[in-house]
Amino acid sequence: MRGLVFQIGLLLALSLAALTSVLGGLGYLQARGNGLAGGVLLPPARQLAAMVGQIEAAPPGRLPGLLAAFTSRSQTVFVVTTPPEPGRDVRMPGLRLALASYRRALDGRAVSVSVEGGEGDEPRLIRRRDRFWLANPLRLAIGLKDGRTAIVEVRGWRAGQFDGLRLSMIALAAAIVIGAAALFLLLRQLGPLRRLAGAVDRFGASAAPETLPEQGSKEVRQLIGAFNRLQGQVGALVAGRSRMMAAIGHDLGTYLTRLRLRTEFIEDPDQRRKAIDDIAGMHAMMTDTLTLAKLDHDAEPAEPADLGALLRDRADGLPDPAKVSLSLPAAPVMAPVRRTALSRAVDNLISNALKYGGAVEITLRAVGGTAEMLFEDRGPGIPAAERQAVLEPFYRRDGARNLDEPGFGLGLAIVADVVARHAGTIALEDRDGGGLRARVRLPLAAKK
Numbered sequence: 001m002r003g004l005v006f007q008i009g010l011l012l013a014l015s016l017a018a019l020t021s022v023l024g025g026l027g028y029l030q031a032r033g034n035g036l037a038g039g040v041l042l043p044p045a046r047q048l049a050a051m052v053g054q055i056e057a058a059p060p061g062r063l064p065g066l067l068a069a070f071t072s073r074s075q076t077v078f079v080v081t082t083p084p085e086p087g088r089d090v091r092m093p094g095l096r097l098a099l100a101s102y103r104r105a106l107d108g109r110a111v112s113v114s115v116e117g118g119e120g121d122e123p124r125l126i127r128r129r130d131r132f133w134l135a136n137p138l139r140l141a142i143g144l145k146d147g148r149t150a151i152v153e154v155r156g157w158r159a160g161q162f163d164g165l166r167l168s169m170i171a172l173a174a175a176i177v178i179g180a181a182a183l184f185l186l187l188r189q190l191g192p193l194r195r196l197a198g199a200v201d202r203f204g205a206s207a208a209p210e211t212l213p214e215q216g217s218k219e220v221r222q223l224i225g226a227f228n229r230l231q232g233q234v235g236a237l238v239a240g241r242s243r244m245m246a247a248i249g250h251d252l253g254t255y256l257t258r259l260r261l262r263t264e265f266i267e268d269p270d271q272r273r274k275a276i277d278d279i280a281g282m283h284a285m286m287t288d289t290l291t292l293a294k295l296d297h298d299a300e301p302a303e304p305a306d307l308g309a310l311l312r313d314r315a316d317g318l319p320d321p322a323k324v325s326l327s328l329p330a331a332p333v334m335a336p337v338r339r340t341a342l343s344r345a346v347d348n349l350i351s352n353a354l355k356y357g358g359a360v361e362i363t364l365r366a367v368g369g370t371a372e373m374l375f376e377d378r379g380p381g382i383p384a385a386e387r388q389a390v391l392e393p394f395y396r397r398d399g400a401r402n403l404d405e406p407g408f409g410l411g412l413a414i415v416a417d418v419v420a421r422h423a424g425t426i427a428l429e430d431r432d433g434g435g436l437r438a439r440v441r442l443p444l445a446a447k448k
Contacts, residue, residue: 051152
């Protein structure tokens, strides 16, 4: 499906082309109706018939004045007593059409055409600027009923050649100007819609409100205003939930600390150890849950960062860095990231690989417009049917690997959420030779 600009532009172009063709056709028909033949402007057939009728009916005393009225700068009309010469075949198509229309309008009167002082049967035209001039007068001879001959001599300046084409060119130029103006206005209306689409994508990824200027037509301004209000409402809901979760986490942490202190009064060592483990698990689950909830309202700005340096920093911070193998490119791989959130996702992926594979191999490379990070281990892997489910919160596989140390099903959910908020993708795959490969792709930073 083509874009809206292409579709409207195509429709506009077709409409203007049709308009130009119609105007050109009308110009041609008008030229024919006005007697325009091959650049020579002849009197229309009905006008010539009316002139002949009045000449035949005019008394001898009024004839000079009538002929003077019919004479203009472009033609001269006079009457001779000799009969007209026999008509000749004229090669110019426009003149043949004009003669045919004259014969029909003159009710059988003889009509012939000749070139005064010229050679051959065609008038010779001289082009001067944008007009054509007759080098020799063109003479129409019409036989009158009383045996005389009415002569209409066309001479002097003539209308420009192909009036219909010239009209079409003018219409085409006007159509281009109108089309360009319409396209400019259309693009101005689509600009706010493009910005709105980008803001929707960014809001969906980070839930950070971004007030847009209300520009464009009335309907577009209403849509942008509604989106701005929606952002505020959703942002307030998310912020309220984050505050509530933080308060709950704080209070639960206080109670868990008290419980941990009271376990020291349990005399049975085995029961005391189990109670301490349960409290530690509850604390870990609460921490991961709060982390996942806070991602919805992460105010940390995305800034360009070298992913290779970030991966090296996370690996060096491990208790046993020797279990991590890094394969990094020589050139920096820059991507716009929220460093704290992405570091947490990288830590989870590394911890998961170390827990189930004992070691992890990390590879970073630039592929097209994306940065690709691979986290590979030699653990038991995850069946293909469950790879999408393990990315959801609180999904646990019975007797299988999990991203969280206590096993609450939140680690991979945190990773997936962080990657999605960076407009990236995560895929879990089988590693060649056995094991799991986590492939993370993030968009590269724009080049300056």
